[in-house]
Amino acid sequence: MHSAPSIDVENLVKRFPNQKRDVIHRMTFSVPGRQCVSLLGPSGCGKTTLLRLLMGIELPTQGRLAIDPQLSGHLSYVFQEPRLVPWRTSRENVRLPLELSGAVAGDANDAIEALLTSLGLGERMSHFPRELSGGMQMRVALARALITKPKMLLLDEPFAALDERTRFRLQDLLLDLRERLNLQYIFVTHSISEAVYLGDRVLLMDRTGQIDTDQPIEFTGRNQSLKLTLTFNERVSAFARRFTELEGNA
Amino acid sequence: MTEAIRDKLPAWLFLIALLAVWETAVQQGWIAAYLLPAPSDIYATTIELWPEIWSATQSTLSSIVWGLGASFSIGVTLAIGFFAIPILRRAILPFCLFFQTVPIIAIAPLLVIWFGFGETTVTASAFIVSLFPILANTLTGLEETDPLLREMFAQYRPSKWKMISKLQIPSAIPYILTGLRISVGLATIGAIVGEFIAGGGLGSLIDSARTQQRVDLVFSGVIASSVLALLLVLLVDLISGLLLRKRPYTRSA
DSSP states (O other): OOOOEEEEEEEEEEOOTTOSSOSEEEEEEEEETTOOEEEEOOTTSSHHHHHHHHHTSSOOSEEEEEEOTTTTTOEEEEOSSOOOOTTSOHHHHHHHHHHHTTOOOTTHHHHHHHHHHHTTOGGGTTOOGGGSOHHHHHHHHHHHHHTTOOSEEEEESTTTTSOHHHHHHHHHHHHHHHHHHTOEEEEEESOHHHHHHHOSEEEEBOTTSOBOSSOSOOOSGGGHHHHHHSOHHHHHHHHHHHHHHHHHHO | OHHHHHHHHHHHHHHHHHHHHHHHHHHTTSSOTTTSOOHHHHHHHHHHTHHHHHHHHHHHHHHHHHHHHHHHHHHHHHHHHHHHOHHHHHHHHHHHHHHHHSOHHHHHHHHHHHHOSSHHHHHHHHHHHHHHHHHHHHHHHHHTOOHHHHHHHHTTOOOHHHHIIIIIHHHHHHHHHHHHHHHHHHHHHHHHHHHHHHOOHHHHHHHHHHHTTOHHHHHHHHHHHHHHHHHHHHHHHHHHHHHHHHSOOOSOO
16 A cells, blocks of 8 residues: 655754764655654764754755654654653653643543553652662563554664663564554664664665665565565674675775 | 671771870960860860750851752742743843842941841841842753653643743752752751841850850851751751652753
């Protein structure tokens, strides 16, 4: 089924004041509806800046950045750190977006508890962040992002600081949430296997803040079959090779 | 427990040794008792005149509590106002420095002219010296919120007041408590100084004991005011401890 692109970016440029170089330089790409995208690139290539532009935290210097009107206002951001409010319990942290946007409904508490329970935090609702492990804190942060019922999540290396086992569990949790809640996401990472595992499509960014035009594998559209023919490891290797080339060129 | 004893023991031993040397020096006539009365004399005087000392302490305590209460509520409110409305801050804050720099002993006579002799002047004096630390600490606390949390809040586009009430004020709580702790000691000084001029309480008791050459009673008054200030600081610490144990108001998780 063909649908309007969720995100359409054309010749997008972002340069911060007092900087000589564009953080993002003439970037062009689009994300079809329902597609989940991994954004992979070396550190400092502007991945976070791109997410912040999409979220509206930053404004573009030049170029076009269009977000499907059905999506805008339904985006939620998950930071690299959980960024929980230390003096609020898990339940109160999840409640925060509703309080801030003045959208606390009568059944808000039920919704919060159901959400926390579905993320395996049923026993931790009255705990403060310092009483939770890193993985639990991140799940509370996910719950906080989900309580506003977003249609798209923008995730900025949310699992990077976690140990490997926790990371795998949360990756599967994200895939599960995607199915259950009909979510779309853009997932920024510098882990190639994570990018391949979580993305319908992997966008490679190079150091100049451009989307790599020489994508090793494009999984969408015509090449959908390619995704099915290659194993996970083959896909990871293909991206790893291109990733190394990009790093080498820098 | 043993750790606590080992920690405190040297101080207690030193105090006992000091009192013993002091007592001996006075008993042996090495120091004139009319200049420095023996600890046993001070103790006897305190017991003898306890009703007067206790009543004076209560009066001083009342002035401290009212003065501190005023500086807490006005200090915190002003700080929030300054933080929310920067123009207000630029207009008024420089003049608040007056409260920090004014020598209270110099302004006390003016307070007597305005408020007369008695507790109002004493309370005003306690208020004036204890306002600034609370104001300044609260303002610092409001300004120094975790930038990561600030950015997280901002994505929900809250109103300015929601940002202040749900992020900035809670993060300022440890700072406010620090300010309160500093101000407790200052309010005690302010009250005693106020009482020197305006009468009543421990200040007046110390001052009249001085005019009567009752050095032992001066000591009783001084010790009572120190103990009072110390107990108030401990009370603030206790309240802070309970509050922070209930909810961890800290900068970041």
